Amino acid sequence: MTHTLSPRLPRGRLLRSTLLLATGTVAVVALAGCSSGSNPGSSPSATSTSAASSAATATPAATETPTPTPTVAPAGTPVSLSCDQVLTLDDIYSFNPNYGSAPDFDPTIATGKTAAEFKGLNCGLLNQSSGEIIEVSVTQPNDVLRSQLTNEAVSSSQIVPTYGTPPAVEGYFSASGGTGVAQVFTSTYWITVGSSAFFEPGDAEALVAAAVSNLE
Template sequence: MTLFGSPASPSARRLRAGAFLCVGALSLIGLSGCAADAAPSASGSATSSAPGGSSSSASEAASATATPTPTPTPAGTAVALACTDLLTLDDVYAFNPNFGTDPSYKPTSSSAKTAASFQGLTCGLLNQSSGDKIEFTLTQPNTVLMTQQQDKAVASSKIVPTYGTPPAVQGFFSANAGIGEAQVFTDKYWLTFSSSDFAEPGDAEALVSAALGHLK
């Protein structure tokens, strides 16, 4: 009986101590393993958010460098008519039998030069008796050019309602340095007549009416 109550032998005590050390070591390893698992999770979370931020930044940069919309510029379309289509020989004869085609015609007025630069039709008539000339043009402008020329006409000319019925036809007349100029705007064309023979709007009315009749 005394054997059971006696203290444990040194050998037994060393075995128990070794067991406790093993348990403690295993506990530390388990805790260390949990901490190690937590670190990659945090790192993984940070890494996964990076591509999203990078994509957003790239999208914003692409938006900021998008190609701007081009500003509209004045332009004209080539007119598919000849001078004798716009004013026939009969039209000219009815206006004044002394007028005929000017064989040496070149654009001289500001309107004629503008028309020529935008693929417009420019024409000249010559009075065989007096040498007086009539210059007439037809341009098919885009919206920008049409607006520019209309604004100029409003600013420098007087409205002439007898050239046509607004808004389908808008007529203007001006006289500068002895040259009278009639201008007419339709929804598609810009038409001009200039001559030293035009002292007032009515002097060009017959030619304006004849030309408009060929544009319908």
């Protein structure tokens, strides 16, 4: 009996050892799988966050393009008047009976040339006795041109309050190079009267007053 039972003991121990070894192997595999699955680098949420951050960094912020402010140039509206509407024959005769219209007139003074440049009207009065010419111009400037002309008048001329009452009428007079020039600004027009016969503001006052009255 003794000899028949002794061989079975090693087999039982062997079976238990095998089971323990198998169990240990499964545990090791499970731990290995758990360790691999818990790697932060392979987390889907972490990968998505990193990709979104990279996309946000790579895309530049949109900037607004400022709208340029349109520039208004100095300009004049064509003057739809005739010379005898600016100064009538009676106005001229009252000023000096020796004056009449100057045929084939072209402006020679700076104010008249500026008027012509900006679609203004130029008229000439000829002294039948002396041959002297009075140059009269009327311009209808826009706000930009009016501002430029006014600034030039202020810097180069003297203010003449007898030409009209500011701000409805602003009057100026200057004498240079043997020519006197009166300038008047109304709400609509720039009127100039110039001649070598003008030495002081009062010399042109009658013609200026008549022109302003006719253009109101």
